[in-house]
Each structure stands twice: as C-alpha cells, then as structure tokens.
Amino acid sequence: MFSQLDFDAVAGEALAVTGPNGAGKTSLLRMIAGLLTPSAGSIELEGGEAELTLPEQAHYLGHRDALKPALSVAENLAFWRDFLGGEPGDAAQSLAAMGLDHTIHLPAAYLSAGQRRRLSLARLLAVKRPIWLLDEPASALDSAGQSLFAGLMRDHLARGGLIVAAAHGPLGIEAKQLRIGGGQ
Numbered sequence: 001m002f003s004q005l006d007f008d009a010v011a012g013e014a015l016a017v018t019g020p021n022g023a024g025k026t027s028l029l030r031m032i033a034g035l036l037t038p039s040a041g042s043i044e045l046e047g048g049e050a051e052l053t054l055p056e057q058a059h060y061l062g063h064r065d066a067l068k069p070a071l072s073v074a075e076n077l078a079f080w081r082d083f084l085g086g087e088p089g090d091a092a093q094s095l096a097a098m099g100l101d102h103t104i105h106l107p108a109a110y111l112s113a114g115q116r117r118r119l120s121l122a123r124l125l126a127v128k129r130p131i132w133l134l135d136e137p138a139s140a141l142d143s144a145g146q147s148l149f150a151g152l153m154r155d156h157l158a159r160g161g162l163i164v165a166a167a168h169g170p171l172g173i174e175a176k177q178l179r180i181g182g183g184q
Contacts, residue, residue, distance in 0.1 A: 007178050011047070011130070014153065014163040014175035023181025025166035026063065029133045032164060033060035048130065058131035059084075063139060063166075065120040069109035073100060076108050077122055084127040094125035099148065113140035121149060124156070132156060134165040138172065146172055 005028070009015040017025045030036040032043055034055030045054040067076050077091045095101050098118040103111060111119065117140045124132060132153075138146050150172030153163055157173070165171055 005041075005180060009162055009164060009176065011160045011162050012157050014157060014165065014171060014173055015178055016171050016175040017164065017166045017178045017180060018168070019179050019181040025180060026135050028180065029060060029135050029164065029166055033058055033133050035060065054131070057129055058133050059124055059127070059129045060133040061120055061123065061135060061137060063135040065116045067108045067116055067119060070107055072105050072107055073111070073119055074104045076119060077126055080123045081126045084123070084129075091122075091126055094122040095119075097125055097152070098122045099145075114142055114145055117141055118145060121152070124152070130161050132161065132163045132165075134163065136167060137165055138167070138169070 007015065017028060019025055027036060031038050032054065034053065043054065045057070048054070048057050066080075068079070071079065073095065074091055077095060081091055092101065092104065095104055098121060100115060100118055100122065103115060108116065108119065117137075121137065138149060141149060153171065153173045157163065163171075163173075163175070165175070
C-alpha cells in the first residue's frame with residue numbers, strides 16, 4: 001500500500017491520484033469515503049457542513065458500476081437517489097444530462113459498458129454532494145462521453161466542488177497530481 005502520504009485539496013480543485021496498479025489509489029479513495037480505516041494517520045475535512053461527516057458530504061463512485069441488472073435505468077438511479085437522500089424528480093433530469101433519457105425504461109442489463117458508466121455518473125447529478133471521489137471515472141466512456149463528463153466536472157468545480165479521482169490517464173480537466181507507489 002502507501003505510507004507517508006500527505007496532501008491537501010481545496011474547494012474548486014481536482015486532484016488526480018495516479019500510480020501503478022496495486023499502489024493503493026482505490027484504497028485511498030475508500031479511506032476518504034469512510035469505507036476503510038487508515039492503520040495510521042488521519043483524514044481531515046476543514047470547512048464543509050459542520051454537522052455532516054466527510055463521507056456524508058462525498059460521493060464515492062468505484063471502478064465497478066453499482067447497478068442492479070434487472071432494475072430499469074430509472075429504478076437504479078431512483079434507488080441511489082433515495083439511499084443517498086436526493087430530491088424527488090432529479091432522476092429524469094440527471095439521466096438526460098448524461099444522454100440516457102432514451103434508456104429510462106430499459107433494464108440496466110441491456111446497457112453497454114459505456115452506458116452503465118454514464119448511469120453511475122448520473123448519481124453525481126441526482127444527489128448533490130460537494131466532494132466527488134471517483135475511481136477511474138472515464139473507464140468505458142467513448143470520446144463523447146468523456147467530453148460530456150469533463151464538462152460536468154468543470155461545472156462541479158466552478159460551483160465550489162472538490163474532486164479526488166484515481167486515474168491511469170488524463171481526467172480531461174486541469175488537476176493537481178498526486179502520485180502514489182513507485183516514487184512521488
């Protein structure tokens with residue numbers, strides 16, 4: 001894994017976490033999201049909503065799309081919206097923004113890999129949270145999907161959001177770099 005890691009990221013900024021496979025990029029995101037406990041050290045959030053924990057203010061999107069194949073596109077997004085506490089009515093608008101409005105009644109099993117990734121990314125729009133923790137967010141996206149997502153990330157940052165993304169390639173937006181594993 002990694003040790004002696006020290007970094008900061010501020011509102012309106014993206015941090016790209018890079019490194020070889022197995023270096024700990026996903027583990028770092030999971031620690032920030034509160035899904036793993038660091039064996040030493042700490043992860044702190046300064047600012048934000050005082051009554052909410054860091055995980056309650058963050059979206060964690062793993063490299064695998066968390067979808068139920070038998071549920072429709074709309075039902076999958078509604079599940080996450082309800083689970084995470086989004087506003088009713090956000091689902092159709094979020095799907096349209098991701099170019100999935102024509103798939104709204106299809107079972108998720110019928111979607112291509114890129115469409116499944118777009119559906120996962122629609123969660124970021126359906127439930128507003130200031131911190132996005134993204135693990136390989138552009139995987140399976142075609143060039144149009146990558147451009148669309150880059151625009152969504154720029155909009156999020158312009159509204160004061162924060163992005164920490166593990167990536168093997170460029171994010172498509174300006175980002176600070178944090179390399180873990182294999183030297184820093």
